Amino acid sequence: MRIELTLLGLTLLLALAQIMIAGSLRTRQYGGKWNRGARDETMPPLDPLPARMLRAQANLFETLPLFIGAILAAAIAGRLGHKTEIGAWLYFLGRLAYVPLYAAGTPVVRTIVWAVATLGLLLILAGLLIG
Numbered sequence: 869m870r871i872e873l874t875l876l877g878l879t880l881l882l883a884l885a886q887i888m889i890a891g892s893l894r895t896r897q898y899g900g901k902w903n904r905g906a907r908d909e910t911m912p913p914l915d916p917l918p919a920r921m922l923r924a925q926a927n928l929f930e931t932l933p934l935f936i937g938a939i940l941a942a943a944i945a946g947r948l949g950h951k952t953e954i955g956a957w958l959y960f961l962g963r964l965a966y967v968p969l970y971a972a973g974t975p976v977v978r979t980i981v982w983a984v985a986t987l988g989l990l991l992i993l994a995g996l997l998i999g
Contacts, residue, residue, distance in 0.1 A: 872992075875956040876939045882964060883932060886925040889967075893918035917971060924970040927982070928963055933939050935959055936991055942996040950994030958988025 895903040895996025897918055898911055914922065942952050969978040 869945070870953075872939050872948050872952050872956040874944065876936065877933060877959045879932070879960050879963060882960075883925075883928055886921070886928060886967065890918065890921040890925045893921050914972070920970050920973065921967075922969055927966070927970075929969060931959075931986070935992070938989065938992040938996055942992060945996065947996050948999055949995055949999070951991045951998075955988040955991030955993075955995060958991065959985045960988075961976075962986075962988060 889905075893917060894914065897915055902911065913919070939952070939956060942948050962981050964986065965981045968979055
């Protein structure tokens with residue numbers, strides 16, 4: 869199996885981990901009753917850490933469909949190669965590093981890491997479209 873598909877699987881595990889982290893931090897703040905309920909009531913704003921984890925999750929979910937589509941399209945088209953491999957590594961490692969940086973509230977480095985992950989996505993698209 870090509871490494872790009874393995875990195876896709878690892879990125880999906882990262883997405884699942886981010887869902888669980890953000891959810892558990894919200895439940896820790898709001899309580900189990902809130903988690904098991906309909907969540908119709910207005911709650912106070914989240915504390916900084918759970919709010920950051922929810923935003924980091926949302927940020928991943930903005931580009932995750934693009935990553936999935938690009939990797940699968942490149943695989944189907946027989947376009948997996950050097951560009952897609954480097955791109956998948958950059959995307960995965962960038963997204964992985966992004967989580968603790970966002971949790972810590974690190975401003976500038978977090979943006980650079982986001983840009984690295986986005987560059988990875990662009991490389992995958994270049995591999996798909998240009999070869």
